[in-house]
Structures are given as C-alpha cells and as structure tokens.
Amino acid sequence: MNLDQLAEALAEHGLSLRGGFDFGTDDDTPPGPSGRGARSIVLVGNAGGAFWPHFSRWRAALPADLADPLDSWCQDVIGAVAPTFSARAVFPSDRPFLPFQRWAMRAEGLRPSPLGVLIHPAFGLWHAYRGALLFDEAIPLDPVRASNHPCDACIGKPCLSACPAGAVKEERYDHDACRSHVRSASGPSCRTKGCLARQACPVGAAWRYGEEQQAFHMAAFVR
Ligand code: B12
Known part of the structure; x- marks a missing residue:
C-alpha cells in the first residue's frame, strides 16, 4: 500500500x-x-x-x-x-x-x-x-x-457569543435550538452566510468555506 x-x-x-x-x-x-x-x-x-x-x-x-x-x-x-x-x-x-x-x-x-x-x-x-x-x-x-487544542488557548471565545440562538455553549451545542432558529423567519443570515459561531472562530480563517458551500451545508443541515 x-x-x-x-x-x-x-x-x-x-x-x-x-x-x-x-x-x-x-x-x-x-x-x-x-x-x-x-x-x-x-x-x-x-x-x-x-x-x-x-x-x-x-x-x-x-x-x-x-x-x-x-x-x-x-x-x-x-x-x-x-x-x-x-x-x-x-x-x-x-x-x-x-x-x-x-x-x-x-x-x-x-x-x-x-x-x-x-x-x-x-x-x-x-x-x-x-x-x-x-x-x-x-x-x-x-x-x-x-x-494543542486551540480552544484551550482562545481568549474571549467569540463562538460562544456569536450564535443568535444562544445554541453554542461551552458545555454543549444545542442542535435543536440551532435548527429551530435557522428554520425561523429570523434565521436567514445563518442560512445564507453559514453558521455565525463557526465564522467567529479565529482559528484557520484562511480555510473558511466559500459562501455558496456554506449555504449548501446549512441547507442540508436544516432539511
Ligand atoms: C447526526 C449528525 C449530526 C446531527 C447531530 C445530532 C445528534 N446529537 O445526534 C446534526 C444534524 C445536529 C448535525 C449537525 C452538524 N454536523 Co453533523 N453529523 C452527524 C453524523 C451523520 C452522525 C453522528 C453520530 O451519531 N455518529 C455515530 C457515533 C457513534 O459516532 P461518534 O464519533 O462516536 O459520535 C460523536 C458525535 O455523535 C458527536 N456529537 C454528538 N452530538 C453532536 C452534535 C454535533 C453538531 C456534532 C458535529 C457532533 C456531535 O459526539 C460523539 C462523540 O464524539 C456525523 C457523521 C458520523 N457518521 O459520525 C456528522 C458529523 C459529526 N457532523 C459534522 C458536521 C460538520 C456538522 C455540521 C457543522 C454541518 C454543517 N452545517 O456543515 C452541523 C453542526 C451545526 C452547525 N453549528 O453548523 C461532521 C463533523 C466534522 C468535524 N470536523 O468534526 C461529521 C463527522 C460529518 C462529516 N462529514 O465530517 N450533525
């Protein structure tokens, strides 16, 4: 091999x-x-x-x-x-x-x-x-x-405050709250731009998916 x-x-x-x-x-x-x-x-x-x-x-x-x-x-x-x-x-x-x-x-x-x-x-x-x-x-x-686990060294942890549904918490990710928000009338920016908590993460920003790809994954996630 x-x-x-x-x-x-x-x-x-x-x-x-x-x-x-x-x-x-x-x-x-x-x-x-x-x-x-x-x-x-x-x-x-x-x-x-x-x-x-x-x-x-x-x-x-x-x-x-x-x-x-x-x-x-x-x-x-x-x-x-x-x-x-x-x-x-x-x-x-x-x-x-x-x-x-x-x-x-x-x-x-x-x-x-x-x-x-x-x-x-x-x-x-x-x-x-x-x-x-x-x-x-x-x-x-x-x-x-x-x-090294990047979250251990992350100061400010912007992912925790960026989610409009409050679904991202240090102890657990609340996928029901996330999905209900993304499906709701106030969810279009997550739907079109992708997960806002994921965007807020400072690690690996150069590897961020393009907008079309993010919208595709988000549509699959809320289906
Ligand atoms: C079901 C599932 C979900 C469910 C989780 C519901 C639940 N709690 O069961 C939902 C639909 C919510 C979900 C969402 C997402 N998911 Co998902 N999901 C899966 C899937 C298909 C099965 C998970 C499972 O049960 N595995 C079986 C158990 C036995 O495997 P395990 O490794 O021991 O289990 C781990 C996971 O279940 C994990 N877990 C538990 N709850 C949750 C919740 C979330 C959101 C995630 C990501 C993991 C996770 O904890 C376990 C121990 O580590 C996996 C693929 C896979 N086959 O694992 C992808 C997978 C975990 N998801 C993935 C991703 C990327 C996502 C999304 C980001 C999709 C997106 N939009 O791009 C979203 C997160 C939402 C967001 N913030 O954007 C990736 C994670 C990659 C990574 N870097 O870790 C995987 C591995 C698929 C892949 N193609 O790589 N997902």
Whole structure:
C-alpha cells in the first residue's frame, strides 16, 4: 500500500488523507474488504473548500433535485479509489452511523469545539470527513502526534457569543435550538452566510468555506 499514491488519487478530487490507525484487539472493528474485521483505517476528508469545484462540476451534469448529492459524490469518488488500493470504503452517511468523530480523534489527535465539530490546529472548523478506507492489512502510518487544542488557548471565545440562538455553549451545542432558529423567519443570515459561531472562530480563517458551500451545508443541515 503506497500512501503517497493514495494521497495523489484523492487530491485529484480535492480530497486529502486525514490520518489513520491500526485497530486494536479490543476495538469494535468494521469489516475490511475480505469481510473479516479490518486491520487498519485511513480517514479521507476535506481541508477547506478544495473539493468544492470538483463536486460542483460533477453536480452540474446531474438533475438539480438529486437527493443528497454530496453523499453520492463521495460514494462515487472514494468508492472508485478504494478497490485500486485493496480497501473497502465507508461513509459518514452510512446507517447505522459509524463513529467518524471518534475515529478522527484517534487518527488526528483532535478534540471537539463548543460547536460539536472537532477543531483542527491549522484548518480550524473548516474541515470534515468524507469517507474512510478499511484495510485487511496493517499500513505504514506515522504515529499520531497529540496537538494543542486551540480552544484551550482562545481568549474571549467569540463562538460562544456569536450564535443568535444562544445554541453554542461551552458545555454543549444545542442542535435543536440551532435548527429551530435557522428554520425561523429570523434565521436567514445563518442560512445564507453559514453558521455565525463557526465564522467567529479565529482559528484557520484562511480555510473558511466559500459562501455558496456554506449555504449548501446549512441547507442540508436544516432539511
Ligand atoms: C447526526 C449528525 C449530526 C446531527 C447531530 C445530532 C445528534 N446529537 O445526534 C446534526 C444534524 C445536529 C448535525 C449537525 C452538524 N454536523 Co453533523 N453529523 C452527524 C453524523 C451523520 C452522525 C453522528 C453520530 O451519531 N455518529 C455515530 C457515533 C457513534 O459516532 P461518534 O464519533 O462516536 O459520535 C460523536 C458525535 O455523535 C458527536 N456529537 C454528538 N452530538 C453532536 C452534535 C454535533 C453538531 C456534532 C458535529 C457532533 C456531535 O459526539 C460523539 C462523540 O464524539 C456525523 C457523521 C458520523 N457518521 O459520525 C456528522 C458529523 C459529526 N457532523 C459534522 C458536521 C460538520 C456538522 C455540521 C457543522 C454541518 C454543517 N452545517 O456543515 C452541523 C453542526 C451545526 C452547525 N453549528 O453548523 C461532521 C463533523 C466534522 C468535524 N470536523 O468534526 C461529521 C463527522 C460529518 C462529516 N462529514 O465530517 N450533525
């Protein structure tokens, strides 16, 4: 398994390798390509909006009312890369939900922000996971380096006061309050400009998604 070649195949679609790990004997391990418990996992995701032009071009050729287009694009693209590398692809939208955030905490040493989203020291809140590749064999991964949690050093914590619905609290993100506000008559700025608490985060501002992408994710979130 050549990780550089895998990274290149994903980069063609604006996607990147987001770390991985070998499963231990105590893990609840999903099946690998052989159907037996996988030996290792690599996460695939986006940092910033690099995949957005690729996805938008793919989508333009399809009916405008296609349900869950981003899920379908991820399945197409990552699903096509997987067999070349003797992997089985799984996705964040698969039911029952797979523990993508738990895997990501282990693969990249990240922790959650008050928004529920894991915060990355470089990309801030502007990243997500688009799939994972499961392997029958152990793969040569660099050991995970624990990174500093950016929220610990954040002075003023602007995310906590920026939410017009008061849904973002240090102790928990209230997704019901968030969704009711975004769906209400007073929610259009969150709907069109994206989550205001996420915008207020000073970490990784250079990786912020474009307005069209933010509006797309917000529409999917309130559907
Ligand atoms: C269901 C779900 C939601 C629900 C949460 C309701 C609930 N409490 O169950 C809702 C619809 C509210 C939601 C919202 C969002 N979500 Co969401 N969501 C998921 C999904 C599909 C399943 C979560 C789950 O149950 N996993 C199963 C358990 C077993 O996995 P786990 O890792 O052990 O579980 C962790 C999460 O459940 C987490 N958690 C619990 N409550 C909440 C609430 C929120 C908002 C989040 C983000 C996480 C979270 O805590 C667990 C332990 O760490 C995951 C994908 C996935 N398969 O995990 C994405 C996922 C967690 N969401 C994600 C994102 C980005 C969002 C949004 C920001 C979407 C957007 N607009 O872009 C919003 C947040 C709203 C905002 N402020 O903008 C990302 C997070 C990426 C990251 N950097 O951490 C994920 C991983 C999907 C992805 N493609 O990467 N989400």
